[in-house]
Amino acid sequence: MSRPASRFISPSLQWGMIGLIAIALSLWQAGLFRQTVVNFNGFPLLWRFVAASVHPDLSYDLLATTLQASLVTLAYAVCGTFLSVTIGAIAGVFCSEVWWLEVLRAKRLRYFGFHSVRAILAFPRAIHELIWGLFFLNIWGLDPLVAVAAIAIPFGAITAKVFSEILDETPRQPLLALINSGVAPITAFFYTLLPQAFLNLLSYSFYRFECSIRSAAVLGIIGAGGLGYEILLSLQSLRYEQLWTFFYALLILNGGVDIASATLRNQLGCASRIDLNSHRPTKRNISNSRIFSLFPIAIAGVALSFWYIQPDLSKIGSPRSQQLLHQIVQTSLPPNFTGIAELIPLSVETVAMSVLAIAIAASGGLLLAFPAAQIFLLSGLLNRRGNANLFPLVLLVIARIVLLLCRAIPAPIWALVVLYVLFPGILPGAIGLGLHNLGILGRLFAEVIENLEQPPLKALSAGGTPNSLVFLYGVLPATMPRFLAYTLYRWEVCMRETVIVGLVGAGGLGRLLTEQLSSFDYQSLIVTLGAFLVLTFLVDWISGRVRRSLRAS
Amino acid sequence: MSSDPIISVDRVTLQFGQFTALTDISLHIVAGERVALVGSSGAGKSTLIRLLNGTLEPTRGEVQAFGQKLHQLKPKHHRQIQRQIGTIYQQLHLVDNLRVIHNVNAGHLGHWSFLKALISLIVPLDVATATQALAQVGIPEKLYDRTDRLSGGQQQRVAIARVLVQNPMVILADEPISSLDRELSREVMEILCNCQSSRTLIVSLHDVDVALRYCDRMIGLRRGRILFDAPSTAVSSEMIADLYRL
Ligand SMILES: Nc1ncnc2c1ncn2[C@@H]1O[C@H](COP(=O)(O)OP(=O)(O)OP(=O)(O)O)[C@@H](O)[C@H]1O
Ligand SMILES: [Mg+2]
Numbered sequence: 001m002s003r004p005a006s007r008f009i010s011p012s013l014q015w016g017m018i019g020l021i022a023i024a025l026s027l028w029q030a031g032l033f034r035q036t037v038v039n040f041n042g043f044p045l046l047w048r049f050v051a052a053s054v055h056p057d058l059s060y061d062l063l064a065t066t067l068q069a070s071l072v073t074l075a076y077a078v079c080g081t082f083l084s085v086t087i088g089a090i091a092g093v094f095c096s097e098v099w100w101l102e103v104l105r106a107k108r109l110r111y112f113g114f115h116s117v118r119a120i121l122a123f124p125r126a127i128h129e130l131i132w133g134l135f136f137l138n139i140w141g142l143d144p145l146v147a148v149a150a151i152a153i154p155f156g157a158i159t160a161k162v163f164s165e166i167l168d169e170t171p172r173q174p175l176l177a178l179i180n181s182g183v184a185p186i187t188a189f190f191y192t193l194l195p196q197a198f199l200n201l202l203s204y205s206f207y208r209f210e211c212s213i214r215s216a217a218v219l220g221i222i223g224a225g226g227l228g229y230e231i232l233l234s235l236q237s238l239r240y241e242q243l244w245t246f247f248y249a250l251l252i253l254n255g256g257v258d259i260a261s262a263t264l265r266n267q268l269g270c271a272s273r274i275d276l277n278s279h280r281p282t283k284r285n286i287s288n289s290r291i292f293s294l295f296p297i298a299i300a301g302v303a304l305s306f307w308y309i310q311p312d313l314s315k316i317g318s319p320r321s322q323q324l325l326h327q328i329v330q331t332s333l334p335p336n337f338t339g340i341a342e343l344i345p346l347s348v349e350t351v352a353m354s355v356l357a358i359a360i361a362a363s364g365g366l367l368l369a370f371p372a373a374q375i376f377l378l379s380g381l382l383n384r385r386g387n388a389n390l391f392p393l394v395l396l397v398i399a400r401i402v403l404l405l406c407r408a409i410p411a412p413i414w415a416l417v418v419l420y421v422l423f424p425g426i427l428p429g430a431i432g433l434g435l436h437n438l439g440i441l442g443r444l445f446a447e448v449i450e451n452l453e454q455p456p457l458k459a460l461s462a463g464g465t466p467n468s469l470v471f472l473y474g475v476l477p478a479t480m481p482r483f484l485a486y487t488l489y490r491w492e493v494c495m496r497e498t499v500i501v502g503l504v505g506a507g508g509l510g511r512l513l514t515e516q517l518s519s520f521d522y523q524s525l526i527v528t529l530g531a532f533l534v535l536t537f538l539v540d541w542i543s544g545r546v547r548r549s550l551r552a553s
Numbered sequence: 554m555s556s557d558p559i560i561s562v563d564r565v566t567l568q569f570g571q572f573t574a575l576t577d578i579s580l581h582i583v584a585g586e587r588v589a590l591v592g593s594s595g596a597g598k599s600t601l602i603r604l605l606n607g608t609l610e611p612t613r614g615e616v617q618a619f620g621q622k623l624h625q626l627k628p629k630h631h632r633q634i635q636r637q638i639g640t641i642y643q644q645l646h647l648v649d650n651l652r653v654i655h656n657v658n659a660g661h662l663g664h665w666s667f668l669k670a671l672i673s674l675i676v677p678l679d680v681a682t683a684t685q686a687l688a689q690v691g692i693p694e695k696l697y698d699r700t701d702r703l704s705g706g707q708q709q710r711v712a713i714a715r716v717l718v719q720n721p722m723v724i725l726a727d728e729p730i731s732s733l734d735r736e737l738s739r740e741v742m743e744i745l746c747n748c749q750s751s752r753t754l755i756v757s758l759h760d761v762d763v764a765l766r767y768c769d770r771m772i773g774l775r776r777g778r779i780l781f782d783a784p785s786t787a788v789s790s791e792m793i794a795d796l797y798r799l
Binding site: 178187190199 | 628642
C-alpha cells in the first residue's frame with residue numbers, strides 16, 4: 001500500500017494535509033468567504049441568554065417540573081441502555097469472528113455467516129436515534145416506548161459491533177486450549193472468553209449509558225418528553241431563566257452519570273474505554289464477587305425505570321401499529337427519484353457540516369483536555385517543586401465544567417443558540433454539533449492523558465528535561481495516535497448526527513429527512529435515506545482507512 | 554494388544570504458510586511410555602505437541618490417536634478422543650482473571666454439562682477434587698486466589714493440576730518445569746510420571762538430564778526433523794551434542 005509519495009511524506013502528514021484541505025473546502029461550502037454569516041442584530045438576544053445563566057428560575061413549581069423531567073430522561077436512558085446492551089450482547093456474539101470460527105467451527109460458512117450478520121447490523125447503526133424516533137412516532141404515537149426503542153435499536157447495533165470486536169480481540173488461546181481438550185465449544189466459550197472479556201464489556205456498557213443520557217435528552221426534542229422537551233419549549237418561548245434551570249439539571253444529570261461511570265470503571269480496574277482498542281492488558285483489581293453484587297442494583301434500577309415511564313408495550317404488536325407499519329411500507333414504494341438531483345448538493349453540505357463539526361470539536365477538545373487532565377500533572381509530574389499552586393486547579397475545574405456543559409446540552413439546542421447570531425445555513429449546524437462533540441472528545445482526550453504510562457514521563461522529567469519538552473517529547477507523541485483515532489471515530493458519529501441539527505433547519509440531508517418524515521412523504525424519504533446511508537458508509541470507510549494507515553505507520 | 558501404538562504419526566509434514574515447521578515426522582508411541590522431546594529452541598517441539606492433540610492439522614501425512622485418524626473424525630468423536638489427551642501448554646493458556654479453582658475445574662469440562670459449567674463459574678463445584686489436585690502440585694492454599702496474581706511457577710502448577718483433574722490417558726506436557734526450581738521440578742516430574750503406570754507421557758524438556766532420569770525414550774528434534782528416536786539408555790552424549798549444534 002506504500003505509494004511513492006509516502007517515502008517523502010509520512011502518512012500522518014499526508015492525511016493531515018488532506019484534512020486541512022477538507023476543512024478549507026467545507027468552510028467555503030459554508031459560505032464563509034462568500035457572504036455575510038454573522039447576524040449582528042442577534043447579539044442582544046444572545047446576551048440575554050448568557051446573562052440568564054446567573055439567575056436561573058428556582059421557583060418551586062419549576063423545580064418540581066425539572067425534577068420530574070430529569071427523572072424521565074434518566075429513566076429513558078436506563079431502559080434504553082438495558083435494551084441496547086441486551087441486544088448488543090446477543091447480536092455481538094453472533095457477529096464475532098471467534099464465534100463462527102472457533103465455536104461453530106464453520107470455516108466455510110464463516111464468511112457468509114458473520115459478514116452477513118455484520119452487514120445487516122450496519123443499517124440500524126447508520127441511522128441516527130432521532131430518525132428512529134420520528135419513525136416510531138409515526139407508528140406508535142407519543143409514547144415513552146418511542147424514546148426507549150429509538151435508543152435501543154441503533155445503540156444495540158453499535159454495542160453489538162463493539163462487543164464483537166472486544167470478543168475478537170480477547171486472547172483466544174485459553175479457549176482453544178479447552179476446545180482441544182475435548183470441551184464442547186459453547187461451554188468453552190462461556191468458560192474462557194466471556195470471563196476474560198467481561199470487564200471490557202461492562203466498561204463499554206457504562207460508556208453506552210453515558211451516551212444514552214445524551215440521546216434521551218435529544219429525543220425529548222421530538223416530543224418524547226423529559227429535559228430535552230422542556231428545554232426546547234423554554235427556548236422557543238424565550239424564557240431563558242427556566243432554560244438555564246433545565247440546563248443545570250442536564251449538567252447535573254450528565255455529570256453525575258459520567259462521574260459514577262468513571263468511578264465504577266476505575267473500581268473495576270478498566271479505567272478507560274481506550275483499553276478496548278489497545279492490546280495492552282489492563283490491571284484488574286476487583287474480585288468477581290464484587291461485580292456480581294452490582295447486578296441486583298442494576299436490575300432494580302431497570303425495573304424502577306420501566307415502572308416510572310410506563311411504556312405501552314402492547315403497542316409493539318398491536319393491530320393498529322401493524323396496520324400503520326404496513327401503510328408506511330406501502331406508501332414508501334415505489335421510491336420517488338424525482339428529487340435526486342437535489343440530493344447531491346445536500347450531500348456535499350452534509351459532509352462539509354460533519355467536517356467542520358469535527359474540526360471544531362477536535363481543536364476545542366484538544367485545548368481543553370490538557371487543563372482538564374491536570375489531576376495527573378498535578379500529582380507531582382510537571383510540578384516538580386511541589387509548590388501548592390492553585391492556578392492549575394482552578395483551570396482544571398473550569399475546563400471540566402466547560403466540557404461538561406458542552407456535551408450535556410444537545411447539539412440542536414446549541415445550534416438554535418448559535419442561530420441567534422449567525423444566519424441559517426450549515427455553519428450554525430456545524431458549530432452546534434462541534435460544541436457538543438467538543439465536550440465528548442475533550443473528555444475522552446483527558447482520559448487518554450490520564451491513562452498515559454507515567455514511568456517514561458517520570459524518567460524524562462527526572463533527567464532534568466524542562467516541562468515544555470516533557471510535554472513535547474513525552475505527552476504529545478504518546479497521546480496523538482489515540483487522539484486521532486478518537487477524532488476519526490467521532491467524525492463518523494458527527495456524520496450521523498448531522499441529522500439532528502437538520503431538525504432545527506441547519507441544512508444538509510438531515511433537514512430534508514426530517515421534513516419528509518414529518519410530511520409523511522415516504523416515497524422520497526426512502527431515497528434520501530438511501531443517499532444518507534451511502535454517505536455514512538463512505539465516511540466510515542474513509543475514517544477506517546485513515547485509522548488503519550495511521551496505525552500502520 | 555498393549556503394543557498397539559496409542560499415538561502414531563505417519564510421515565507428517567507441517568507448514569505455516571511457506572515455513573516448514575515439521576518435516577517428514579514418523580513416530581509411534583505405545584501406552585505407558587514416557588517420552589521426552591528434546592531439541593533446541595525453535596526445533597518444533599511445541600508444534601509437534603499441538604499436532605498430537607489435534608490443534609494443528611498436518612499439511613501432509615496422518616496422525617492417529619487411539620487407532621482413529623484424528624482429522625477425519627466427526628467433531629463429536631474428535632472431542633471424545635481429545636478428552637483422553639491432556640495438554641500442559643508452554644504458555645499455559647489459563648484464564649487469567651478467573652480464580653485458581655475455576656482453572657483447575659476446567660479439567661472437568663469435557664464431561665460436565667453446559668449448565669453445570671455455568672453454575673460452577675458462580676459457585677465452584679467439586680472443590681474436593683480441585684483441592685486434592687492442587688495439594689499434589691503443592692499449592693492447596695491458592696485455591697481461591699486469582700490466577701494472574703500467582704507467580705509464574707505457581708501458574709505452571711495450576712496448569713498441571715488442571716490436567717490432573719482431567720485425568721486423561723495421555724499427557725502432553727510442553728516444558729512443564731521451565732520456571733520451577735530444581736526441587737519443584739523433581740516433584741512435578743514425579744507427579745507426571747508416577748500417577749498411573751498405564752498413563753502415557755510425552756514431555757518436551759530443555760534439560761537433558763531430567764529427560765534421561767524420568768523418561769524411558771527420547772526423541773531428538775532438530776529444525777523440524779527427527780534426529781534420533783531411541784531408548785534413553787542408548788542416547789549418547791555425542792547425539793546430544795549433535796542435537797544442540799548450531
Ligand atoms: N503459528 C505459527 N505460525 C508460523 N510459524 C510458527 C507458528 N508456530 C510456530 N512457528 C514456527 O515453527 C518453528 C517451531 O516452533 P516451536 O514453537 O514448535 O518451537 P519449540 O521447539 O517449541 O521451541 P521452544 O523450545 O523455544 O519452545 C519456529 O521457527 C516458529 O517460529
Ligand atoms: Mg516450545
